[in-house]
Amino acid sequence: MNREEEVKQSKFEEIDEQLETLETYVCDSLCCHRQEKLSQEEMDWYCYHCKLQEYADQVRKACIK
Secondary structure, eight states: OOHHHHHHHHHHHHHHHHHHHHHHHIIIIIOGGGGSOOOHHHHHHHHHTOHHHHHHHHHHHHHHO
């Protein structure tokens, strides 16, 4: 891996870490479904369809390019 690729990988990892922190905060502190009495399966469904997850994945994909 050359220097340019190393820098790019490092920046991607930094962005990924920040996105993970954001997702954790939103999920644990702001998600309205956390207050509902849902089964794990129901909660997983909401998490899977969460717009934040979609946006974070788009950012990750853009960073890879």
